[in-house]
Amino acid sequence: MAADARLAEAERVQQSHFNASRREQGVLGHVLLQYALAREIGCDPGAIRVSARAANRPRINAPGGELPRFSLSHSGPWVACAVHATTEIGLDVEIVNSTRDFIAISAWLFGPEEHDWLLRQPDRAGAFYRLWTGKEALVKLSHQIGRPSALHELRFAIEGDSVGAPPPAKRWHHEQTSSGLALSLMSVAPAGLVRIQPIDGPSFSALFESATSGRNSRK
Numbered sequence: 001m002a003a004d005a006r007l008a009e010a011e012r013v014q015q016s017h018f019n020a021s022r023r024e025q026g027v028l029g030h031v032l033l034q035y036a037l038a039r040e041i042g043c044d045p046g047a048i049r050v051s052a053r054a055a056n057r058p059r060i061n062a063p064g065g066e067l068p069r070f071s072l073s074h075s076g077p078w079v080a081c082a083v084h085a086t087t088e089i090g091l092d093v094e095i096v097n098s099t100r101d102f103i104a105i106s107a108w109l110f111g112p113e114e115h116d117w118l119l120r121q122p123d124r125a126g127a128f129y130r131l132w133t134g135k136e137a138l139v140k141l142s143h144q145i146g147r148p149s150a151l152h153e154l155r156f157a158i159e160g161d162s163v164g165a166p167p168p169a170k171r172w173h174h175e176q177t178s179s180g181l182a183l184s185l186m187s188v189a190p191a192g193l194v195r196i197q198p199i200d201g202p203s204f205s206a207l208f209e210s211a212t213s214g215r216n217s218r219k
Helices: 009-015 020-041 102-109 112-120 124-144 201-218
Strands: 049-051 059-061 069-075 078-084 089-095 157-159 162-164 171-176 181-187
Touching: 020 049, 020 069, 020 078, 069 124, 078 089, 078 181, 089 124, 102 112, 102 124, 112 124, 112 157, 124 162, 124 171, 124 181
Parallel strands: 069 089
Antiparallel strands: 049 059, 069 078, 089 181, 157 162, 171 181
16 A cells, blocks of 8 residues: 555554554554644644554654644544644544444443443434443543543443543543444543544545655655
8 A cells, every 4th residue: 555655664563563454544544643733733744743652652743842632543444533732532433333232232341320321212323332432432531641441440420311421531522423433532621612524535635645745755
């Protein structure tokens, strides 16, 4: 894949241990991260260098002072990235698969109150992915702030038909898109307006060329 050849050497070594699909997700995720950080910082994407490290979280070299907080997620062919200027965040995106056995998975993974809440929901697929992506996003957030939690340890607050995220999350944004995706974003402080910007294939090709132009000039 042409994009793979443009990765930094350290990133190519790490990505080579994954299959082709995972390598492609890694490449696209890092390019998307360049674009998102550049928009937040106000610089050209080519000025931002993204490379992998052992903890599986990208290392960023960018102009200016403190970097925005960020989180990456992928599901199937989809890659998502979230950034915020000051607040730690955790992001999860999943392709909605309505054929899964939500009840069996919930009984095994969710707490009793969460499972009972799911059983009461008319849209069990939507309810399942709300909790599932919420938990995955919260796991990522917990690692970002140095208080790692496992998914099975998290229990959400159930009050009637409403469900809320436990600490350290102060805000939970969730939505399911017309493209069949469920997305959750957790933050440790009220993060203001959440704006989702889909990028299609042709637009991403142009974005890729812009974001990687700096890499080519440094070789």
